Structure formats: structure tokens, C-alpha cells
Amino acid sequence: xxxxxxxxxxxxxxxxxxxxxxxxxxxxxxxxxxxxxxxxxxxxxxxxxxxxxxxxxxxxxxxxxxxxxxxxxxxxxxxxxxxxxxxxxxxxxxxxxxxxxxxxxxxxxxxxxxxxxxxxxxxxxxxxxxxxxxxxxxxxxxxxxxxxxxxxxxxxxxxxxxxxxxxxxxxxxxxxxxxxxxxxxxxxxxxxxxxxxxxxxxxxxxxxxxxxxxxxxxxxxxxxxxxxxxxxxxxxxxxxxxxxxxxxxxxxxxxxxxxxxxxxxxxxxxxxxxxxxxxxxxxxxxxxxxxxxxxxxxxxxxxxxxxxxxxxxxxxxxxxxxxxxxxxxxxxxxxxxxxxxxxxxxxxxxxxxxxxxxxxxxxxxxxxxxxxxxxxxxxxxxxxxxxxxxxxxx
Amino acid sequence: xxxxxxxxxxxxxxxxxxxxxxxxxxxxxxxxxxxxxxxxxxxxxxxxxxxxxxxxxxxxxxxxxxxxxxxxxxxxxxxxxxxxxxxxxxxxxxxxxxxxxxxxxxxxxxxxxxxxxxxxxxxxxxxxxxxxxxxxxxxxxxxxxxxxxxxxxxxxxxxxxxxxxxxxxxxxxxxxxxxxxxxxxxxxxxxxxxxxxxxxxxxxxxxxxxxxxxxxxxxxxxxxxxxxxxxxxxxxxxxxxxxxxxxxxxxxxxxxxxxxxxxxxxxxxxxxxxxxxxxxxxxxxxxxxxxxxxxxxxxxxxxxxxxxxxxxxxxxxxxxxxxxxxxxxxxxxxxxxxxxxxxxxxxxxxxxxxxxxxxxxxxxxxxxxxxxxxxxxxxxxxxx
Numbered sequence: 001x002x003x004x005x006x007x008x009x010x011x012x013x014x015x016x017x018x019x020x021x022x023x024x025x026x027x028x029x030x031x032x033x034x035x036x037x038x039x040x041x042x043x044x045x046x047x048x049x050x051x052x053x054x055x056x057x058x059x060x061x062x063x064x065x066x067x068x069x070x071x072x073x074x075x076x077x078x079x080x081x082x083x084x085x086x087x088x089x090x091x092x093x094x095x096x097x098x099x100x101x102x103x104x105x106x107x108x109x110x111x112x113x114x115x116x117x118x119x120x121x122x123x124x125x126x127x128x129x130x131x132x133x134x135x136x137x138x139x140x141x142x143x144x145x146x147x148x149x150x151x152x153x154x155x156x157x158x159x160x161x162x163x164x165x166x167x168x169x170x171x172x173x174x175x176x177x178x179x180x181x182x183x184x185x186x187x188x189x190x191x192x193x194x195x196x197x198x199x200x201x202x203x204x205x206x207x208x209x210x211x212x213x214x215x216x217x218x219x220x221x222x223x224x225x226x227x228x229x230x231x232x233x234x235x236x237x238x239x240x241x242x243x244x245x246x247x248x249x250x251x252x253x254x255x256x257x258x259x260x261x262x263x264x265x266x267x268x269x270x271x272x273x274x275x276x277x278x279x280x281x282x283x284x285x286x287x288x289x290x291x292x293x294x295x296x297x298x299x300x301x302x303x304x305x306x307x308x309x310x311x312x313x314x315x316x317x318x319x320x321x322x323x324x325x326x327x328x329x330x331x332x333x334x335x336x337x338x339x340x341x342x343x344x345x346x347x348x349x350x351x352x353x354x355x356x357x358x359x360x361x362x363x364x365x366x367x368x369x370x371x372x373x374x375x376x377x378x379x380x381x382x383x384x385x386x387x388x389x390x391x392x393x394x
Numbered sequence: 395x396x397x398x399x400x401x402x403x404x405x406x407x408x409x410x411x412x413x414x415x416x417x418x419x420x421x422x423x424x425x426x427x428x429x430x431x432x433x434x435x436x437x438x439x440x441x442x443x444x445x446x447x448x449x450x451x452x453x454x455x456x457x458x459x460x461x462x463x464x465x466x467x468x469x470x471x472x473x474x475x476x477x478x479x480x481x482x483x484x485x486x487x488x489x490x491x492x493x494x495x496x497x498x499x500x501x502x503x504x505x506x507x508x509x510x511x512x513x514x515x516x517x518x519x520x521x522x523x524x525x526x527x528x529x530x531x532x533x534x535x536x537x538x539x540x541x542x543x544x545x546x547x548x549x550x551x552x553x554x555x556x557x558x559x560x561x562x563x564x565x566x567x568x569x570x571x572x573x574x575x576x577x578x579x580x581x582x583x584x585x586x587x588x589x590x591x592x593x594x595x596x597x598x599x600x601x602x603x604x605x606x607x608x609x610x611x612x613x614x615x616x617x618x619x620x621x622x623x624x625x626x627x628x629x630x631x632x633x634x635x636x637x638x639x640x641x642x643x644x645x646x647x648x649x650x651x652x653x654x655x656x657x658x659x660x661x662x663x664x665x666x667x668x669x670x671x672x673x674x675x676x677x678x679x680x681x682x683x684x685x686x687x688x689x690x691x692x693x694x695x696x697x698x699x700x701x702x703x704x705x706x707x708x709x710x711x712x713x714x715x716x717x718x719x720x721x722x723x724x725x726x727x728x729x730x731x732x733x734x735x736x737x738x739x740x741x742x743x744x745x746x747x748x749x750x751x752x753x754x755x756x757x758x759x760x761x762x763x764x765x766x767x768x769x770x771x772x773x774x775x776x777x778x
Contacts, residue, residue, distance in 0.1 A: 080512055085421050087446055087512040105544055112547040113447070113592075113642040114628025116515030121645070147645035149628070273504055274422035276470030281494075281501030283477055287470035294418045294425070 007063040007071035007078055011053055012186045012209045013178030020173065021057070025064035025071060028151075032119060041171045042146040045128075045162065046155045048175025051208025054155040055126045057175055062089055062122045062153060077117070088115040090123040094130040096304035097311065101134035108142040111150050121150040128154040129161035136163045143169050177207035180338065187216055206323060206340040211316070220258075224251050228320045232328075232391060233347040241388035248317055248388075249381040256313040260306045271298055314380055315371060318387075322367050328352045329360045359394035366390035395431055395462030396486035397439060399454060401496060404483050405475040407441055407452040410637055412472040413602070414443040414450040426506040427468030428514075429485075431461040442514055443468055448595050449514050451638045459486075465508040466492050474501055515640050517631045518614035521556060521587070522580035526603035526634055532563050532574045533600035535736035535768055540593035541567030551590040553648035554630070556613070558583060564651055565593060570729055570772040571651050572736060575765070578611075589613050589630045590644040599632055599639055609634045655754060655771055659745040661718025663691055667742045671734050673698055673710045678727035680706040686724035686775040691716050691746075700727070723749045724777045733770035749774060 008018045027039035044061070046054040063081040064071030066088060072078060080086035090110055092099075107123065115121045125131075131139060143152055143166055152170070159167050178186075183202035186209065187193040193201070193216045204225065205212035214221045228251065231244045269277075275291035276284055320341075327339040331352040341348065352360075370387035374380050411427060419425045430440040439456045442449065464487050474494065475483075481497035487505065494501040533552065541549035555562040559580060564573045603609055612631035631640045678687055681700040688699045696714050701707035723746060733755040734742060743766075745754040752773050756766035 076509065076513060079509060083510045085423055085510050085512045087444070087515065109544040109547045109550070112645050114645045116629055116640075116642055117513060118516075118628075149645065270422040271419075271425075274419065274425035274467055274506055276467035276473075276503065278504040279467070279470055279502055281474065281503075282499065283473040283501075284470060287467060287473040290417075290469045290473075291425075297418050 007060040007073045013182030021061045043152040043170040045170035046173045052175040058153040092125045095301045099131045104135040104138040124153045129156040235392040245384035245388045252313045256310040332357045396460040397456040399456040407454040411441040411450045411452045414448045415468040416445040423510045426465040430463045434458045434461045449640045465506040466503045518612040520610045520612045523608040523610045524578035526609045530600040530603040536563045536565045536572045537593045537597045539572035540565040548646040551644045555588040573769045575767045595641045661746045663744040664715040677708045680708045687727040688724045691721045724775045
């Protein structure tokens, strides 16, 4: 196949989905040209495991729908979709833990206006599963009675995360976990990561591309993961459990702070610059003061996002632990599968020898219970102490 | 980019264009104003601003030394031009900076990433035009009746219907319908199209039409299915004194409202508008938004009352011409005032069918037998 630059190039290991979306984008073009437009529909649901690139796929599709060339990747329309400024793209990224009904109503209202660029009004709703029940019902109305040129792209981990009434009105796009091979290729080919490091990061991330990219690009992220994975072997008494939980909490907090800090500062600087900061002459100070309202909005949004990033970071650490015990189980049962945490071979074998598969399953359950508790607003450190204690006793 | 411009024209154009700058931009680049000189020979500088809903574009004659485009903070630029000394303005770009000098004042503006700036909607072809003041007053009469509740997008808009030589403006929020008709000059005599424009943005646009001159309305024809792409579709454009705004349309069908107006009435009152409005305002002081204003029409007078029982009460009588059976009817005071507020003549006609059925407020009919150009239908409130 001839290699052409396209908006779909950034999707890792999703060939089937890319084909489906390409043909839908062609059908959409046909719709604009006045033909039937078979193969296109007004509501799409992107599902797939974390790291498979749901929102990336939806964004690429949005770009393909808006681009007169079906997603060339280098025209101004494609650029605007990717920088989030396209006039006909409503980009919804719930910054908080949930997405309320008021915001949804506003979204529905704005989605009802016609496109200005002569193509489609696309609503890209990342993490649509964060919509509250009332919000989902408001959303249902819009998905049920769509405006002729409005297209909804919803993203959720699984189709079951949405109201069945919304789900049944969407065409499903199922992304799969990319293979380690595909992740390595992407890391080496696109990001220029050394093959050895790429292989290690790809294996450790178990198909989560963004995580692989972070591990490959940031030595601190690798160190944090190492430290998390060292925990199981060190649990030799309740004192160690408490220390381990404290350390786990500390690590996640530090990582979250680093992520948020960098993002927040950049966004604030961009906003201040848009109101004229950095310029000189009379009137600059007054114009920059005009940014106060916008900055306050941004600040609120960033605070909500910080909470969410913290949750995501705890989750990341806990999922690393789950991966460890999953590998322990694989060894105990003699399964011949790729082990994401194979770099901790000695620990894996030690834990596998000293416990039973049943105990390992109970430990995995304990980690999952910890995730659930954090989701229900238990203080993370306390939830983690309960978890490490359960990991110790088996 | 490099040009010299007359200070006043430059400042005016920028101040006007800045109206579309969002106070709280969703993405930072929207706080920018775009300056374009595409053609060195034409000698015009294009200014534009956009907040995803409304775009504004103005042009100003300048002495071009070098064409180009730049995006700078719009708020800052409009702040600067407001304070310029009375000398010609010179502006040029220098890497990531734009330098503006005017007399002895010098400003350095940081440029924003122009490649991230959204493409402005294209202006549809002009469909027709009407006097700016007529359009402004028509919008003022109708827009207050649009709903501010956004659960049903259709109700938040003003529907513009262009049919031959007549334009109809209509808005409703379920409890009232305001309709205004006006003459206009269409480009083609058999035009028949309509557009649903968000009431708030239409109101803002109309407010800027201050004196004389015609406003051109640009609306692209959309085929029945709404699927085929045409230039500037989904937009309505207004051009007035060389300045253009576009507004995104609401993608929804408006109700058919004509059939909801009763054609036969049991009673009609002819009332002086200003005294009635004042009386209603006085009596309504004791009523809040949901308490009814009660009107009893009898021979030659109307009695206005509000409040009952233990609450504060007010009553006032006013001389009116009344024909038909005596009528007791109640309205929400604000809805009644909005209806009267739209009447441009000194006398208004209140037409009733029954106390529980909608009433219609109209201005004086243009001529005997003709349809009044302003009609306001309002649902009465039920009172015990």
C-alpha cells in the first residue's frame, strides 16, 4: 500500500478500525455531495481498553470528517482539529470526576447549531461514562433527535458504561489492545526511542500506548514503576505494610503533582499571552487584567482536573501491582504468556513459590477493592493500607 | 506585514470588530484579533474576530508597505487604539512581535499562533436588504419573547422568514408568540426561505445598527434535506456600513405559528399605550413574576388589580374604548408589558376570545382591513 500521510497514522495497531472509519468518512463525503451516504451515521461510540487510543481514534475521525481530503493531516482544518480550535468541533473533555446535567444541556444546545465550514458539526465527548445519570438523559435526547449535520462521537471504556438507550443509537467502534510489536514499532518509528528501551516500555505497559510512551520518555516514570513493583516482595509484616502504603501514596501524589504542574502553568501562560501579557506599552496592564475572568475559569477547571489526575495516577500504580500479581498467577499456573513485569523475575518467582494461586487471586481482588474504595472517596492512603495488609496476609 | 493607517478609521474598525471577542475564551487563540493584508495593491486591511458563534469583520483603508497576516491579542489592541494620540498609526511585524507606533507612543505586541486560529465562516451571498432602523426595531419587538431556557434550542431563537417582499420575525417561549412583519427588498422577487437565529446574538447585532443606511442580509439557500453543502450555509450574515457579522443558525425547524393566532374575537379594547404601561408597572409593584395581574374590562374603562388576601394589593382604573362582553382576564405582568412594549403606535388593540384562551395585542392596523405589522399572542393566567 502506498504510504500517504493521514490523520489515522497516529493510531497504533488499529488497522480494522482505521478501515471502518476511512470508509465512513468517504460515505460522509458522499452525503455532502448529495448521494445517499450509506455507511455514515450520526452517532458513534468508541470503546476499547485504557491506552488503546479511544479519544485519539475519535479525534482522527473528526479530522477526517472535517477535512475536504478525508483527513490529509496537513491542511489547516486538520491542524485546527488537532489543536482543538476547529470552529465546528465541540471538544468535551470532562475535567472533573463527573460531568453534570447543566453542562450537558449547554452542550446539547450548542450541538444544535449548524456547521460554519460547510461540513459537519462534530461533538467529541471523551470519557462519556463520566456523565451523571441526569446528564445521560439530557444527552439521550440529542442523540435521539439529531440535527441533520451534527455527529456525535462518544468515548467510553466499554459499551456497557453508557445508558442502553444511548448505546443502541450509536454505531460501535471497538478498539483493541495494540500488540507489543505495534507499540514498539510506533515508539521506534515515530518517537525515535531506542529499540531496547522501546521493547521494555512496550512490554511493561501491556498495550497502553501513552503509558509506554511515558515510560520510554521519562526515566522518573520508570523509577516510580520500579518502586511500586518492589512493594510485594517487601511486605514482611504489618509495619512494612503501613510503610509501603505511605510510600505508594507519596509516589502517586508526586507524579500527579508533576503532571498537573506542567500542564497548569503552560495553559495559564497561553491564556495570559492571549490577553496581551509580554507586550509593552500603555494599556497592556489593563488588557492583561481583563484576563482575570478567563483565568479564574481556567483555575477552577484545573482544580477539578487535578483531582481527576490524582485518581488516575493512583489507578496507574495499582494497575502496575495488579500486573505483578497477574504474572505471579501465570507462573503459578505455568501459563506461557508474555509477562509485563518480567523485569522483576526474582520477586515474581519468590511470591509465586510462597503462595497459592487462590491467594494470588484474593490479592488481586484486594487491589480491585482498593480502587473501588478510592472511587468512593475513601482517603487513598487508608485504602492503600488496607490493601497492603490484605496483600501481606494473602 | 507593514502598513500605515489613519488613526480614527483604524481605531473605529478595531473597536467595532472587538465586539465578537469572547470575555472568557474557550481556547486562548479566540482572544486574538486577526489582521490581514492579502493584496498589496488593494490597500485594505481586514480585521476579524470570532467566538465560534459570531464573527465580525471590518476593513479599513491603509497604505500597504508589505502584505501579510498576524494574530494579536484583540483585547489589548482595542485597549491600545482607545488611547492613541492623534497621529497616523504605523504597524509592522518583526518575528514573533508586532510593533505599533503612533506619534511618540510605541507598543510591542506578542503575536499569537495564527495557524491555530479557526477558519472564519464564509459569508453567504446577499439575499436582500432593509433599512437598518426598521430591522433594529423589529428585533427589539420580537427578541424578548424568545426563551432563555435552553432545553429546547428552537425556543431560544428568533425565526426570520423571507417571503417575496416581506420579512417575518417571530419568537416564542411556549407562553407567548411575538410576530413582526416588515417590507424589504429581496435580490430575487420569489425568495422563500427562513433562518432560526439565536435571539441573544441577533439582539446584539441589531443594537449596533444605529443610524440610517440599509442592512444587507445574507443567507444561503438550503435544499430540502439540509444535507448538501453550499457556501456559507448554516450562517446568516449582516452587512451594515461595510462591516460584516455572521451568526451561526440553530439547526431546527420553527413552529408554524400563524394558525395559533385566533381570527375571531369576542371583545376588543383600544388602549393608550404609555398610560397603560405606567399603570401596569405601578400595580405590578405588589406582584412578583408569577402572581397574576388581573384586568377587568367593562364599558369605557379597565380596572387593573394585583395581589390578594393577606398580600399587598394594588388597583388602578384607566379609561379605554371597549367593545364586546365585559371581560375579566389575568396575565403575568412581565409578559403583558413585553407585549405592550412592542407596540410602536400610541394606541394598542387588545383582542380577546375568552378569559382562558390566548389574547392578542396588536399595534394600530396599517390601514383598514390590513394585517397589523406587529402581533403578540399571550396566554392568560388562570385565577380562582
